[in-house]
Amino acid sequence: MTRILHLDSSARTGISGIDAHGSHTRRLSARFVARFVARRRETIDEITVVHRDLGAAPPAPVTGDWIRAAFTRPGERDESMHAVLAPSDALVDELLAADIVVAGVPMYNFGPPAQFKAYIDNIVRVGRTFGFDRARAGEPYWPMLAGQGKRLVLLSSRGDYGYDTPRLADRNHVESSIATAFAYIGIEHVHCVAIEYDEFGDARLAASIAAAERAVDELVDRLVAETGHGTAIGRGRDVVDA
Template sequence: MTTLLRIDSSARTQGSVTRDLTARIAKAHDGAQVIHRDLAETPVPQITENWVTANFTPADDRTDAQVEILALSDDLLAELEAADTIVIGLPVYNFAPPAALKAWVDNVARVGRSFRYTAEGPEGLLTGKRAILAMASGGTAEGSEIDFASTYMRHILGFIGITDVTVVAADQMALDADASLEKASKQIESLQAAA
């Protein structure tokens, strides 16, 4: 059985386009075990100086307090490690990912866990996985020079080893919501056909 990690990051719990898209994409993966992480219901805190200190303390030398500080980060990483497919709701807030999603990224981009440094440069450790970004925006076109959301997420996923990334985009909703949603629906149908 495959495992799908569904991450919702929209501040809106009702009427969210990205939440609708992530639900539909998860449903298209019929038979997969779904882990759902809702960053609005259970926010991931911003990293702190104590978090950074704990993270850079060798695991065997961490105090009980440091282990506790990293416990949520460890849980988030365990979810990523268990998943074959990661579906991320990506609403575009001011041309970029929401702060809730950035906090999640900061907690999972950990040297020695999701990436490592080598003589040739950084190497992602979470290989062999697929990611699907369910993007929604008011006016930002996916992949455009002002899209710092999907381009950032593609980069960070690649950095931790996830290079198979597909974007389902209901972008530029303020210009033509019906056409944007129809385009996203067709992209989801293509995902189903490929599965």
């Protein structure tokens, strides 16, 4: 069985090309999931998809009570602590069950939307996705999801252009910050595709959308072929700047 966790985080509810003022990242994430499901079913492989709309229903931000509960040993937590961590536990459970995480994450002011940052804060959990032992020799922290072959497909959109080039790379805090957080918990296979020129709204945007859609299709075909043969994707990042 292949299990996909489909995350959308755009504040825009529609899909570009279909709905007025629709989201480019929702367009790419929906395309990836639909193509992956169709291609995988050609191999008669069972596949499940869990969709969580972080844009429509953002996770609650971390609070002082959340931190106190998360850093209290599970056996020592009271009912209020379990209650405050329950939404986070649900998000972590979804992540643990997934083989592929498909995340639509637009660039807002050079970084991911606040709702996606809240998601990261809820799934980077001591004792659940990373370990910590101050008495451990060498490195006291370790990723608990390492070696499981999980993959992150990060689909973004940007108003300007050149965020993967020297022109604006130093201002791009979307892919780098998300990849860092996911690598910290053990998910190091990251594949990135982005649409640019959104604020220009001209032929350059149309060309960027077309290039991104081709890149998504090619990525799906490659992942289906490799996972179908039980081949692990190499570590590191694949970046397609469309």
